[in-house]
Amino acid sequence: MTFLLLAAILLPQQPTTFTVQLAPSVVGHGALRWSPKGASVALVASEQGLIGSFPLGAADAKAVLVRLTKSAGAEHFDQLWLDVDRDFGLAASERLDTIPKEQRGKWWSSFSAVIAVPVKADGAVAATTRSYPLNLWFVEDPKEPDAKPCLRWTRSGWHEGQVEIGGKPAFVLVTEMELDGVFDRRDAFAIARDQKALYAAASRSMEQHVWLDGEAFRPTAIDPHGRSLSLERFEPPLTEAQEREQADIYQADRAAKRAAEPLAFSADLAAALTAAKQDGKRVFVDFQTTWCGPCRQMEQMVYTADLVVLAAAGDHAVKIDGDEQRELVKRYQVTGYPTMLLFDNAGKELRRAVGYRSVAEMVAFLQR
Numbered sequence: 001m002t003f004l005l006l007a008a009i010l011l012p013q014q015p016t017t018f019t020v021q022l023a024p025s026v027v028g029h030g031a032l033r034w035s036p037k038g039a040s041v042a043l044v045a046s047e048q049g050l051i052g053s054f055p056l057g058a059a060d061a062k063a064v065l066v067r068l069t070k071s072a073g074a075e076h077f078d079q080l081w082l083d084v085d086r087d088f089g090l091a092a093s094e095r096l097d098t099i100p101k102e103q104r105g106k107w108w109s110s111f112s113a114v115i116a117v118p119v120k121a122d123g124a125v126a127a128t129t130r131s132y133p134l135n136l137w138f139v140e141d142p143k144e145p146d147a148k149p150c151l152r153w154t155r156s157g158w159h160e161g162q163v164e165i166g167g168k169p170a171f172v173l174v175t176e177m178e179l180d181g182v183f184d185r186r187d188a189f190a191i192a193r194d195q196k197a198l199y200a201a202a203s204r205s206m207e208q209h210v211w212l213d214g215e216a217f218r219p220t221a222i223d224p225h226g227r228s229l230s231l232e233r234f235e236p237p238l239t240e241a242q243e244r245e246q247a248d249i250y251q252a253d254r255a256a257k258r259a260a261e262p263l264a265f266s267a268d269l270a271a272a273l274t275a276a277k278q279d280g281k282r283v284f285v286d287f288q289t290t291w292c293g294p295c296r297q298m299e300q301m302v303y304t305a306d307l308v309v310l311a312a313a314g315d316h317a318v319k320i321d322g323d324e325q326r327e328l329v330k331r332y333q334v335t336g337y338p339t340m341l342l343f344d345n346a347g348k349e350l351r352r353a354v355g356y357r358s359v360a361e362m363v364a365f366l367q368r
Helices: 002-010 195-200 240-247 251-255 269-279 293-301 306-311 326-331 359-366
Strands: 017-021 039-042 044-046 049-054 064-069 079-082 095-097 101-103 106-119 128-140 150-155 159-165 168-175 188-192 210-212 215-222 228-234 282-288 315-321 339-343 349-354
Touching: 039 049, 049 150, 079 106, 079 128, 095 106, 168 195, 168 228, 188 195, 188 210, 251 359, 269 282, 269 315, 282 293, 306 359, 339 359, 349 359
Parallel strands: 282 315
Antiparallel strands: 017 159, 017 228, 039 150, 044 049, 049 064, 064 079, 079 095, 101 106, 106 128, 128 150, 159 168, 168 188, 210 215, 215 228, 282 339, 339 349
């Protein structure tokens, strides 16, 4: 007992708190596994073009004014006027130009810019600004001429820094998940021993914790301008392995028995509904798109599962591309992907589900 007490006194104590100094990432420095959901700016038609504004920075900061226009002879919007200096005016030097591109039947006008976010004086630090890089895009859909126009944007880059933990360097980053120009508990962070692992790390909310070398760390304070992040060691109720197992929502689906052949889908809903009237079968419809991540996951793990294939064996299965079949999307009021619908043989909707559904959930959905 005396030896252990003496050792505890003589051995250097590991710090329990750390403060990381952060700086904006370099453009092209790396790519993260996650990104914030794009924000939108409602636009109003005027003689000068499509006009709108959006907040960025502290609550008392001026809004950012935007205007979309078409150059002489242009068929689509190819100019974005952006209030870069935040004076709520649009000078000729604040005009961005692009060449609209057609993708999946829609016209995309994309822009990149850097906005100045004001930083108030803080003690001995004078008032200044920080650079806020962002990407903006406007989409025109010829098939939706009455759609309300809006400009979408997202933050480009993040803040990162380095600190010593356990006698070795640790790399830390924070990134906005709420696009408001302010870093707070709603945003995300990561920590790793090298930058490659840092950029490959999964997203963790500031309300959560991360693991490093078997130890848990959680944020205690974040500077609103992303200049620093404070962390502390702590003991969570579950081990790292237990948390990982609990967080793996696809574990059961990956382990499910595979069918000899995946569920076979046709692409003709009208033909399936007609056939259902004749043979008395139900019609199962999966609305999806080529860019839908959960749709691809269901193709790989759910529609290949033996139990799902058996549950749908007596149904006509149809897969609809929402980008291609706009009229069907409108008719059945599909607002997200994937959307699964089940009809009886008379074409009456029995039930629907939106978003990823596990093997067990899909079997329950298809049960009679």
